[in-house]
Each structure stands twice: as structure tokens, then as C-alpha cells.
Amino acid sequence: MKICIFGAGAIGGYMGVKLAQAGADVSLVARGPHLAAMQEKGLTLIEEGGETTNVAVTASDNPADLGPQDYVIVTLKAHSVPGVVPHMQPLIGPDTTIVSGVNGVPWWYFHKLDGPYEGTRLESVDPGNAQWDGFGPDRVLGCVVYPAAEVSEPGTIKHIEGNRFSLGEPDGSKSDRALALSKALSSAGLKAPVRPRIRDEIWVKLWGNLSFNPISALTHATLDVLCTDPGTRAVARGMMVEAQTIAEALGVKFPIDVDRRIDGGAAVGAHRTSMWQDLDAGRPMEIEALVGAVSELGTLTGHPTPTVDTVLALIRLRAKMAGVA
Template structure:
């Protein structure tokens, strides 16, 4: 089984290091100083249990790596459409594309059934780059839970979590899903195959669509924005609007809004990824986390006044910083 991780930053690097340690045939696509460090010194993984180093096959050119059984995409959502053409050397007749990207996935309406079957989302797949370039039948969904960071080029620090939930768009326990689950499990990662992956997508998105932009606008950490009465109310309203959309699409939430916000508060003084991107001068992941939910609101004829307002504010903040649009 050949596995390529396209976008071997913090999360992709963590997964790649664990797979390489387990002896899997894994390769990584990365760039810049991080790639150079991995080529020169291998990939170092810092975990609570200790620090390890493993030699990895890494390149910035997919043509160096050849056709794969699985291509696991761990880029930020807005970074994927521009590189679909560069990924083609990895894709053969039986290649599975594993979409480990935050937000509403571009394949969301593939095999969902009903009147919205096949609907395409312009906010996350402009020009249908992924729908046409990959093909939705190749896709295996993935919800990423671990937290990690690139502490320096070639060095990944694992913070918490080791679960990568997998799911077919039609909810089946396919052979390809079970085989990847087994490979990830052999590497010490949890990879359950879920019949209702869209439910998990929304529970994670619930927090991302609200906590991320509020933190970027206020520079508050999770514990503060989830307990301050004003920002908690804004987050709660955003989540309730999103819940109305999701439930119209058949999603079932296993927890309620207040428990989800309390869970965010319990994480502590954490700076969300959007705040980190703003402070580091990296492009901000706005469309996948908020724009896509607004688009789904229009599709389902659901009013989203709080999401609309926060989206307008964070979009302007991103444009002023030169990190969006």
C-alpha cells in the first residue's frame, strides 16, 4: 500500500512520521525549509512519550513519487484547488483521495441523496477544480482531530489527540476505508470508519466557524472568548444558525450548543488556527469555515444574520492584512 501525504505540515507531518515509524510505504509532499530539513535530517516527532526521528521520502514534486493507493490531503482548504493539477502524477485508476481538510468539504453533496445530490460548492471548490480534477468517486472523507505544530523546519511537536475519523460519502464500510483504517491503526493512530461522517464534520465545524473568526477579531484565547458573556453569545448564535442549516441537511448533533462551547472553554488558553495564521501573516481559512456555511444557508433558504455579520468583519480584516481575497 502506497500512501502519499500532500501537505506535510503539522498534521500531515505527524501522520507521516507515525506511518513511517510503523514501516509503511509513505511519502510526503512539502516545500521550503521544512522540506529541506526533512531531506537532510529526517523528520523529528516530539511526543509526550519522547522524541524520535525517522527517515522519510519527501519532495515538492509529485512526479518524483509516482502513482499512489492513497493520497491524503492535509493542506488548508483554500490551498487545494490551485494544486489539483500538480497532484495528477500521484493519481492512477484506483487511487483514493482522502480529504483531511477543515470546513465543509467540496464533496459534501456527493452520494448524499435527495434533491441536492451533486450540488457543488463554489466557496470551497471554485471552478469545480477538485470535482473535475479528482472526481468525487475517488473521495474518502476524513475528520482530523489531533493538534500539532511545526516547531522548527523538520520538527513536529504533537500536542494532543490521535484520531482521524474516516467515512465514505455514502456511509458504507468500504474495503478501501477499512484498509486505510487498519494501516493507520498499525501506526498507533485511531481511524474509525463512520457511517455518518457528516455529523462529525458539523460538530467540529461548529467550533471552527465561530471560535476561529471571533478569536482573530479579538485576539482572545478560547477560554476567554467562550466565557466572556458577549463573545459567548455571538458564538452561540452562529452555532445555532449553523445547526438549523445542518439539520435541514439531515445532520444529527450528539451534543447541544452550550456543551460544545463549554468544551471549547475547557481547552484553555489556546490560540485558534485562524488567529495564529493572522499573527504569522499566513492566508486565512475563511471561505471553508464561514463562507461555505453562508453558502449552505442560501442553498437551504436559512437566515444567517450573525454568520453574515462576522463573515463580513473577518473578511475585511483578512483583506486589510493582505491574507484573504
């Protein structure tokens, strides 16, 4: 089984080290100083407890060096994927599975989803149908990423918490390809359950990302503050209720309620969200996949999203003013 991780930053690098340790045939696509460090001295992982591991890895910025794969696990930021679809083609053979480990509403969301919207394409997350046409939705296997990690320096990944990568077919089946990847990830010490309702997990994670990320980027409040301040908690709650209405109209079942989800965010503590970190670093933020897509889905399903739309307008302008739009 050949596995390529495309976008081997923090999460992809963490997964790559674990797979390499387990003896998997894994390769990494990265760029810049991080790639150079991996090629020169391998990839280092610092685990939660401080244990440090270094592994030699096959890494390149040119997919043609790596050839067709059984699985291509995409761990880029959502807005980065459409532009690299042509660059990824050498990795894709007749039976390649694309594993979409990307935050937000996925481009394939309506593939094989029973109901009136089956086959609908989302411009906010897949402009010009780049992924739908360039990958093909039949190749996709959904993945909800739970670990937290960071690139502490080029060639070094610091694992903060979590080791679960939930997998799921768009049609809910327990396919051979899903089970085979689950087995490979499990052999590497990762949790990789195959879920029959992967969209439910997508929305529970999106609930927090949709609201906490832009609010924190706008206010520079950490999670513990924005989830307990009465004003920002009310804004987050309003966004989440609007999102829940849309998701339930699409058949999603939420295992927890809104207030419990917000309390869970508060319990994380003084955490700076990824959107805030990207803004401070001068990097584009995942605005459309996390917020714009929910607004688009509200329009599609006929459910108003006034709170989401207000925050969306503010964070879009913030990105523009910061020069990262």
C-alpha cells in the same frame, strides 16, 4: 499499499512519522525549509510526553518523483487545495483514493447524499469545480482530523494532543478501501474508525471552527475568554444555532447541544485558534471553508444566517486590511 501525504506540515508530518515508524510505504509532499530539513536529516516527532523520534522519510516538492499512489491524504489548508490539483495529478492512478483531511465543509459534501441537493457543488470551497473535476468525487474518502500539532522548527513536529482520524465514505458504506486505510493507520498507533455518518462529525468540528476561529482572530481572545465573555459567547452561540438549523435540514444529527460545545471550547483553556495564528503570521486564513461555506449553505437551503454573515463580513475585511485576503 503506497500512501502519499500531500501537505506534510504539522498534521501531515505527525501522520507521516507514525506511518513510517510502522513500516508503511509512505511519502511526503512539502516545500521550503521544512522540506529541506526532512531531506537532510529526516523528520523528527516530539510526542506529548516528550519522547522524541526521528525517521528517514521520502519527501519531495515534485509529485512526479513519487508516482501513482493507492492513497493520497490531503492535509493542506482548505484554500490551498484547488490551486494545486493540477500539480497532484502524477500521484493519481486508476484506483487512487483521495483522502480529504481538510477543515471545514468539504468540496464533496453533496456527493452521494440522499435528498434534493445530491451532486450540488460549493463555490466557496471549490472555486470553478477544481477539485470536483480534477479529482472526481468517486475517488474521495472523508476524514475528520482531531490531533493538534505544530511545526516547532523545520523538520520537527511537536504533537500536542489527540490521535484520531475518523474516516467515512460519502455514501456511508464500510468500503474495502476505507477499512484497509483504517487498518494501516491503526497499525501505526492511530485511531481511525470508519464512520457511517461522517458528516455528523464534520459538523460537530465545524461548529467550533466556524465561530471560535473568526471571533478569536477579530478580538485576539483565547478560547477560555471568548467562550466565557457574555458578549462573544452570545455571538458564537448565534452562529452555531444558525449552522445547526442548516445542518439538521441536511439530515445531520448532533450528539451534543450548543452550550455543551461552547463549554468544551472554554475547557481547552488559553488557546490561540489556527485562524488567529495564521493572521499573526501573515498567512491566508481558512475563511471560506469555515465560515463562507455555511453562509452559502444557508442560501442554498433557505435558512437565514445573519450572525454568520456579519462575522463573515468582518473577518473578510480583516483579512483584506492585513493583506492576507
